[in-house]
Amino acid sequence: MLTVKELQVNGKVVIVRVDFNVPIKEGVIRDDNRIVAALPTIKELLAKGAKVILLSHLGKIKHKLKDEDPEKFAKQVRDGNLEPVARRLGELLNQPVVFSSVTRGEELEEKVAALKSGDVLLVQNTRYEKGEEGFAKEEGEGKGHDLAAYWAKFGDAFVMDAFGSAHRAHASTYGIPEVLKREGKPVAVGYLVEKEVSNLTRCVDVKAEDRPYVAILGGLKVSDKIKVIESLLKKCDKILIGGAMAYTFAKALGKTTGESPVELDQLDYAKNCLAKANGKIVLPVDSVIADNFDPALRTKVSVVDGDIPDGTQGLDIGPKTRELFAKEIAKAKMIFWNGPMGVFEQEEFQKGTIAVCEAIVGLKGKAFTVCGGGDSAAAVKQFGYKESFSHVSTGGGASLEMIENDGHLPGIDVLK
Numbered sequence: 001m002l003t004v005k006e007l008q009v010n011g012k013v014v015i016v017r018v019d020f021n022v023p024i025k026e027g028v029i030r031d032d033n034r035i036v037a038a039l040p041t042i043k044e045l046l047a048k049g050a051k052v053i054l055l056s057h058l059g060k061i062k063h064k065l066k067d068e069d070p071e072k073f074a075k076q077v078r079d080g081n082l083e084p085v086a087r088r089l090g091e092l093l094n095q096p097v098v099f100s101s102v103t104r105g106e107e108l109e110e111k112v113a114a115l116k117s118g119d120v121l122l123v124q125n126t127r128y129e130k131g132e133e134g135f136a137k138e139e140g141e142g143k144g145h146d147l148a149a150y151w152a153k154f155g156d157a158f159v160m161d162a163f164g165s166a167h168r169a170h171a172s173t174y175g176i177p178e179v180l181k182r183e184g185k186p187v188a189v190g191y192l193v194e195k196e197v198s199n200l201t202r203c204v205d206v207k208a209e210d211r212p213y214v215a216i217l218g219g220l221k222v223s224d225k226i227k228v229i230e231s232l233l234k235k236c237d238k239i240l241i242g243g244a245m246a247y248t249f250a251k252a253l254g255k256t257t258g259e260s261p262v263e264l265d266q267l268d269y270a271k272n273c274l275a276k277a278n279g280k281i282v283l284p285v286d287s288v289i290a291d292n293f294d295p296a297l298r299t300k301v302s303v304v305d306g307d308i309p310d311g312t313q314g315l316d317i318g319p320k321t322r323e324l325f326a327k328e329i330a331k332a333k334m335i336f337w338n339g340p341m342g343v344f345e346q347e348e349f350q351k352g353t354i355a356v357c358e359a360i361v362g363l364k365g366k367a368f369t370v371c372g373g374g375d376s377a378a379a380v381k382q383f384g385y386k387e388s389f390s391h392v393s394t395g396g397g398a399s400l401e402m403i404e405n406d407g408h409l410p411g412i413d414v415l416k
């Protein structure tokens, strides 16, 4: 794969797919990490004398609401406005960033035509276009392929730097590079994607020196992680399972789970999985429980071994499990972690997730440790452990799919 460093783009227009899907409340950006993460690639292109066009999505836009609930649709569109990002990017780059308030039409075309070497243009939210996400299904006004061709005609080259969107074959992530490649124009990976791919590939193609390889899975649903469990069973030496998903496994083993969020339709899967895991799966032996998820209605928090009594639910792994998991982690040469061990958003149920972080701190310099994005990455940052990991991914869904699909993602494969 070509990298941004190798591109020769002096005076050329380079379309860069970035991930500027940042949290914005009332027009104020709450966390600009993703904008900061895109700077090395943007700066490299500017230093090379390119004219840079940035494309990104922001939030979710459900196009069917346009007819069903116009007010809700209008709110989504307002919330998805990328203009505050253009302002912040301008501050970070210390130069003006041109913003196109539309995703197609005269305003955009005029602003692209006016670009000079070293200029940056940010285009409005790609998901304002139905064809962006509908690309594979050929849905939307002008259809996804027409949309990709429309955007592609602005560019002399394409750079993919939105790792968090690389698992989606959308018009901006897949369609544009497909068109440009067909025209013989260069398509490349940016610095962020290059780093993500090289770190996550190590968790996919496991070398002998990286064993024992221990995966830690948590979060809410088994059904979201079925494919990754299947894949990790083949690659890992141990899989530690915490979070709410552990209770579906517990129930499959005939344990009482009280009001814990168990997925009844996944019990057979969990049973089969445990049968073929050959002891690789390690489940919690105790839990922190409460009589209500809602802090306002909660009267009691306590710790139980094994079964969860009726009228209560498990909201974090307990102290014995924290120790058990820490012992397994201490033996590892490589870690892949996705999903918190409990409801880390509430103080009473943070200890399990923090214990995993602490155990990984103990591996610093001795093992290769990856946090696979999403809520676990948010927890790692919130608790101040980011620097202790070899790699914290910027893409939760993308890193899981990378593991599931043996290192393949549509938005990366299209660049090859």
Ligand code: AMP
Pocket (backbone or CB within 6 Å): 218, 219, 220, 221, 224, 242, 243, 244, 245, 261, 314, 315, 316, 338, 339, 340, 341, 342, 343, 344, 345, 374, 375, 376
């Ligand atoms: P996921 O997106 O699947 O990684 O799930 C993350 C969410 O799972 C977080 O918001 C956690 O609060 C939640 N979670 C983790 N453990 C539990 C639990 N035992 N009960 C309810 N929610 C949980």
